[in-house]
Amino acid sequence: MIIIMGTGASPAQVEQVQERLRGWGFDIHFSQGVERTIIGAVGARKDPAMAPMLEAMEGVERVVHILTPYKLAGREFKGEPTRIRVGPVTIGGPRVVIIAGPCAVEDCGQIVGTAKAVKAAGADMLRGGAYKPRSSPYAFQGLEEEGLKLLAQARAETGLPVVTEVLNPRDVELVAEYADMLQIGARNMQNFILLREVGRARRPVLLKRGLAATTEEWLMSAEYILSEGNYDVVLCERGIRTYETSTRNTLDISAVPIIKRLSHLPILVDPSHGTGKRALVAPLARAAVAAGGDGILVEVHPSPETALSDGPQSLTFDDFRQMMDGLRRVAAAVGREM
Amino acid sequence: MIIIMGTGASPAQVEQVQERLRGWGFDIHFSQGVERTIIGAVGARKDPAMAPMLEAMEGVERVVHILTPYKLAGREFKGEPTRIRVGPVTIGGPRVVIIAGPCAVEDCGQIVGTAKAVKAAGADMLRGGAYKPRSSPYAFQGLEEEGLKLLAQARAETGLPVVTEVLNPRDVELVAEYADMLQIGARNMQNFILLREVGRARRPVLLKRGLAATTEEWLMSAEYILSEGNYDVVLCERGIRTYETSTRNTLDISAVPIIKRLSHLPILVDPSHGTGKRALVAPLARAAVAAGGDGILVEVHPSPETALSDGPQSLTFDDFRQMMDGLRRVAAAVGREM
């Protein structure tokens, strides 16, 4: 930690800061510049409460953090990329993993039909929502446990492992019974109750980036899960909120190489929510793989124009097959399998 | 709903859209322009799934919504401003309501001392967190039920009604036993499980705006609570996330008159989270009242430099008294009591 004192800071204020740092066990590196006094605090274990306490002291202008606030999620904790197994699938290895399926599970024909179609086209896993977070209380909220059963049936018929979102901390155990991987949606990225709960589950977790989350906040949310003992966390970039309205969100492809530098966790990209428009899904999926993404999460529906949610961004089976063809060539070009 | 067809839309595509609208029971107003076909759909009950289904159809460029997606929260449902009673306090009436207290309840002396000080300076209600949503799993997470008990004690000693945040759907009942008003924090504005749960509680709810929520999404979250039968919802603007880093968030004061036009619900402003800096709290509190806000939610701590959270934005007792003096004059200038 580096404490930068304001120009008007009095010697007494400077001394109070140093006293406090010493009390916390820090060694002090003192630096008197022409216009500012700078105090370096070295050595003691840092507590998240310290910096705000210092910033609230008279005469302190700001506190600069040297170390990242996350530990277990960081590259400094673990240099090697983490590989996460979900049934027969490995995420974070040489293979670009494709997870496909409808936004919401609607009925047996829809989910089993989609599972078969995406498997035939080369998908590795099936996605589908049984519990849907909807901005309107009047919108379809998912089939709930019935939806989980249909996902399990689709897995039984295709062998594809299943990922599905969990919304309620109370449901984590139930969802974990049916699903191979638990999804935390963007709106719940900072639902810390839920993060702790999936941290105690024995299922890998797919953690979507929040709508307006910085990469640091995102890794801190991963840290919540890791710190409960669940090390199987896969990150998923799904677009951030910006002023631009020609896409539903702005897909932040640069998050892929940034996360790769900061963390050992795998990262997928969701071009469906990231763009909100079917025609943009394939080019952005290619971009994500070209940038080094470990896989793609994509919405596919047998007939998007009857989908109970997210139809405009859902691929048809044909769209999906074409996307896969293009993706395979790009994956090969960057030395990945598919 | 108005459906705007793309330039290349075929007559068959135009016909399919009309057929579908007729099937749903809409009357059709057809308008053939030089470059575009426009289809107006009038009369039938709209379902939130319809617009995305239409947008997913071939040939459709976009769907324009005419009506707001919220009903109970809107001015068209209820023209009069709603007044909400929290113990002896009325929010949404002529009085500018001041809710003050520490970010987190830390111990008996801190919370009772703060309650007495803010009451003496004219506060109407006490705030204080017993359950704290923290971006770091290693940060202080609140005293939990012990914190609720201390809040109840502070109320007993001062008569100030208490508002406190609830994070876990499981805790709603417990928190409602101790608190006079339940707070939904910014990070949980779209935690729909929690919204439904407080919608069933018999306590007024303070609903903070999400970090990157539009006013429409915010009112839709209020709608979740209202649609469960709890009509006592107070909105609270607390800053949105923008590119600007000189404040913690950008306090969107214009949300006050906008909400007043769209909704009958009262709206408070939180200049502490909205700015993150003690020196900015008083000027922004004055701005909020001048713009028509129904009250202020503000962080006060006996010694901000030892606060376990949010010290840099917490007012001292002295700061608070000064802020109140300035605020009273502005309230009078805009015809409000304080």
Added chain:
Amino acid sequence: MIIIMGTGASPAQVEQVQERLRGWGFDIHFSQGVERTIIGAVGARKDPAMAPMLEAMEGVERVVHILTPYKLAGREFKGEPTRIRVGPVTIGGPRVVIIAGPCAVEDCGQIVGTAKAVKAAGADMLRGGAYKPRSSPYAFQGLEEEGLKLLAQARAETGLPVVTEVLNPRDVELVAEYADMLQIGARNMQNFILLREVGRARRPVLLKRGLAATTEEWLMSAEYILSEGNYDVVLCERGIRTYETSTRNTLDISAVPIIKRLSHLPILVDPSHGTGKRALVAPLARAAVAAGGDGILVEVHPSPETALSDGPQSLTFDDFRQMMDGLRRVAAAVGREM
């Protein structure tokens, strides 16, 4: 400057950084932490090119700036608030200055009529565009020199000093002949050619904040003007671009107290562009004054529904009179004249 080395930085890389700093004449404060090496550079004159050069060196993680990049615009250069005279008007003193008028000068009746009406209601200065920056090449671009002449006529008939926008560096001299104050619009805040040009003019400058400008960038643009010898710069907050679409821009009222802390320059607020909606202008104008703004820039038009630009956000004469009444009370409440 503080240089934070990356975790993997080699002793040779650390040495190279120090050598370079010594070469530039800095004293070095060296601090070896457990995980990071920190190098403080003290004493020498800083050049804007130095930090990027250091950041481009192997092993360097980032460079932390201690001093502000602006000098003449900063509080450390001049502690007292600057007062700027525009004809008989003083901006930055006890008086809240009201500048009102149409977006664009359209004809003699419109501009002279508006000038008389706003003067009668208490305005201090007249605004009106003769050169209009329009996002469409097909939109009305202003009356140009004819517009300047009409502004001069309106001044002659009312005594109100005139502020008008200049777009083209070539026109600065011409505009300065007619106008009492030169406006740099939001889109030109980083048009450095134009900034230098008005820096050499002998007229006060109204510098609007760019659409997505940080407060630091804004003050750096003021620095361009000041560094050319023109010390009469007035800042104007006019809303920033955010994800929120219910207003044209998000008016950042907190910029008022922030600028007051960082700079000695006066700051006005433009609630017309800041909101884009007539009904929001008066409440936000009150908020701006309550927060400590030195004045208001507001659009007024005799018949907004025929305005060649910005009609939806223009006040009628009646609206303006009502706004002034409310504003006077708020100004008095915060100890200002009007």
Added chain:
Amino acid sequence: MIIIMGTGASPAQVEQVQERLRGWGFDIHFSQGVERTIIGAVGARKDPAMAPMLEAMEGVERVVHILTPYKLAGREFKGEPTRIRVGPVTIGGPRVVIIAGPCAVEDCGQIVGTAKAVKAAGADMLRGGAYKPRSSPYAFQGLEEEGLKLLAQARAETGLPVVTEVLNPRDVELVAEYADMLQIGARNMQNFILLREVGRARRPVLLKRGLAATTEEWLMSAEYILSEGNYDVVLCERGIRTYETSTRNTLDISAVPIIKRLSHLPILVDPSHGTGKRALVAPLARAAVAAGGDGILVEVHPSPETALSDGPQSLTFDDFRQMMDGLRRVAAAVGREM
């Protein structure tokens, strides 16, 4: 245009709107819904001033635009992709065009050396700034005409066509004498004086996206140039401003397929400014090509740690060669040449 009347609109207000539309020559398609009146205006030539005038009328809630505000830049004006010739290079054809060079021209050795190195590695064009827009008035502002001469010399020695930024409308002719292509930088995207000036020059124009520009505003700026008769406009995505601070800007890769759908103009991507970090340039360049970009604009410097600007995001010659190898494979994977 569709005019949506407010719920409280009176019959007289509805009639006034219709009268006005008829006066402008529109046919009216009237639609009376349960809660709202909708008025469609068909047939007449639309003027940009009409919609704001209507929105300023009593009773009008909002105006929905059906047609795009740009004409010449749109796909509806010209269905085929435009190919633009810059000397021997064609932008917008099958070839992915690589434009490389330093941020600023510093001296002969630097620019000629870089030109030779990037040419050897496969670059098609040379970039380099002679006039630099810098946020600080105290930073290096470029070598000006001397820089242009050095660029011409680099072209003479390598055969690479040259693109360089023009800042001052007065300099357009001079820059056009030396350069093969004129660059309009992000900060000048809405400097309409400059846009008109390059619209009259006989050189192709590289138009960078503004820091906070929507795709529509960007195409409107292209329209300014096209409407002056210069049809050779190449767009360049270079990152937009968002809340995320781990990159200098957020590179909006989805702009590539969006622009391809809306416009016939070619689009390049600048991953150097888009990320601000050397390590992110190559992955984002690959993403841009995978998404369908027509080329890459990238900063290369012989020794980034001595660069007078943008060192941290500049590639070394080695970095550039490696990037090119990766890019060639991705280009081939998406069916492009390089």
